[in-house]
Amino acid sequence: METFTPFSALAGGVIIGLSSAAMLYLNGRICGISGMVSDLVTFHKNLWWSGFFLLGMFSGGVFLRIIYPFALDIEIPIPSILVFFGGILVGFGTRMGGGCTSGHGVCGVGMGYKASMIATFVFVFFAMMTATLLYHFFVGDPRP
Amino acid sequence: MISKFFTFCLGFCFAIGLGISQMTRPQKILAFLDLLGNWDPSLLVVMIGAIGVYFPLQKCILGSFPKGENTFLLPKGEISYRLFIGSAIFGIGWGIVGFCPGPSITSLASAHPKVILFFFGLILGMLSYVYIPKNSKESDL
Numbered sequence: 001m002e003t004f005t006p007f008s009a010l011a012g013g014v015i016i017g018l019s020s021a022a023m024l025y026l027n028g029r030i031c032g033i034s035g036m037v038s039d040l041v042t043f044h045k046n047l048w049w050s051g052f053f054l055l056g057m058f059s060g061g062v063f064l065r066i067i068y069p070f071a072l073d074i075e076i077p078i079p080s081i082l083v084f085f086g087g088i089l090v091g092f093g094t095r096m097g098g099g100c101t102s103g104h105g106v107c108g109v110g111m112g113y114k115a116s117m118i119a120t121f122v123f124v125f126f127a128m129m130t131a132t133l134l135y136h137f138f139v140g141d142p143r144p
Numbered sequence: 145m146i147s148k149f150f151t152f153c154l155g156f157c158f159a160i161g162l163g164i165s166q167m168t169r170p171q172k173i174l175a176f177l178d179l180l181g182n183w184d185p186s187l188l189v190v191m192i193g194a195i196g197v198y199f200p201l202q203k204c205i206l207g208s209f210p211k212g213e214n215t216f217l218l219p220k221g222e223i224s225y226r227l228f229i230g231s232a233i234f235g236i237g238w239g240i241v242g243f244c245p246g247p248s249i250t251s252l253a254s255a256h257p258k259v260i261l262f263f264f265g266l267i268l269g270m271l272s273y274v275y276i277p278k279n280s281k282e283s284d285l
Contacts, residue, residue: 002182003175005166009186012165013193019158020194021201026150028216031158033246038270052148054249056155061253063156064163071163072254075171082240083258087248087265088272089237094245095273097230098219101244104231105191110198113221122228123235130239131177141181142174142242144166 003144020106023053030111032103033057034094077139097123159250165190168251170242177239237269 020031027049036050044050064071076083094100097119099108104123108116135142159168166172167190175184206216238244243251243262251259 003172003184003186005184005186006189009165009189010193012161012163012167013190014197015161015164016158016190017194017197017201019154019161021198021205022154022157023151024202024216025205026147026154030217030219031154033244033249034270037245037249037266038274041267041270042274048148049151052151053155053158056152056157057159057246057249058155058252059152060156060159060163061168061250064159064168064250065253068163071166071168072251072256074169074251074254074256074259076241076256076258078240080258080261084261084265086237086241086243087262088269089233089240090244090248090262091237091266091269091271092273093230093232093234093237093269095230095270096226097232097234098227100234100246101238102246106194106198107202108219108221110195111202111218112199113219115219115221115223115227118223119227119231122231123238126232126235127177127239128179130236131174131242132179132181132239134240135174135178136180141178142171143182144169144172144175144184 016102016106017110020102020110024107030099030103030107032099032107034091034100035103037091038095077142078134093123158246161194162247162250168247170247170251172242173238173244173247174242177242 023029023031036054039046039050104116104119109120162168173187176187241262248262252263
């Protein structure tokens with residue numbers, strides 16, 4: 001619990017919620033990142049709309065790197081092959097399940113969709129089991 | 145054009161929200177997911193903050209448009225085997241690396257080789273679901 005950062009977490013969460021709600025107001029859509037990435041790589045008709053949002057997200061990252069580099073102080077202690085494999089699972093799983101943490105977790109749950117509540121419960125549960133097994137017993141506990 | 149610019153700005157704000165709350169750092173995510181380590185509930189607080197704001201706002205936004213005149217593209221919220229299996233597969237990947245799709249895009253700016261590798265894996269995984277199985281069906285989320 002010593003690394004718990006409740007205030008910055010709440011502030012960040014509120015900004016994420018506001019941006020997602022503004023997306024609904026402006027574009028009439030759920031703010032789901034996995035769907036946007038998929039639009040972009042499959043040349044879906046929402047290509048432009050999704051592309052601009054994702055470009056904004058990447059630019060936000062560049063901005064963070066300049067003003068708050070700690071946000072991009074990233075350490076990944078597992079082998080590259082496992083990182084790549086994890087990426088494949090996240091890509092495949094989010095498309096099969098129809099959403100990720102933003103689409104199901106924030107927007108879907110925030111709209112009261114039963115499907116999104118189930119999805120969020122399932123992916124958080126499996127992520128906890130996997131991370132606890134892998135990091136606590138093999139890699140070593142993460143130090144944020 | 146204006147709406148495209150605003151959409152860009154929203155993506156930018158979304159990334160700042162992820163950055164402030166450190167959700168761009170997989171260590172921070174894994175500290176929440178690893179229950180037996182030095183447990184850090186920050187991710188839970190981020191979700192509470194985001195849903196707490198989104199819930200009332202979406203009610204106002206959806207309610208402020210007259211019925212039948214809205215142009216919202218909302219998912220059907222279908223509960224199928226795909227929802228369970230897909231979410232479980234996503235959860236395993238998330239637990240391995242500590243990245244979900246959003247933070248991985250913003251963290252690409254770090255130019256960390258493993259983040260780039262994760263991103264390529266993410267795209268490959270998506271394409272393999274969309275193009276390989278014949279019955280692939282995407283929802284709108």
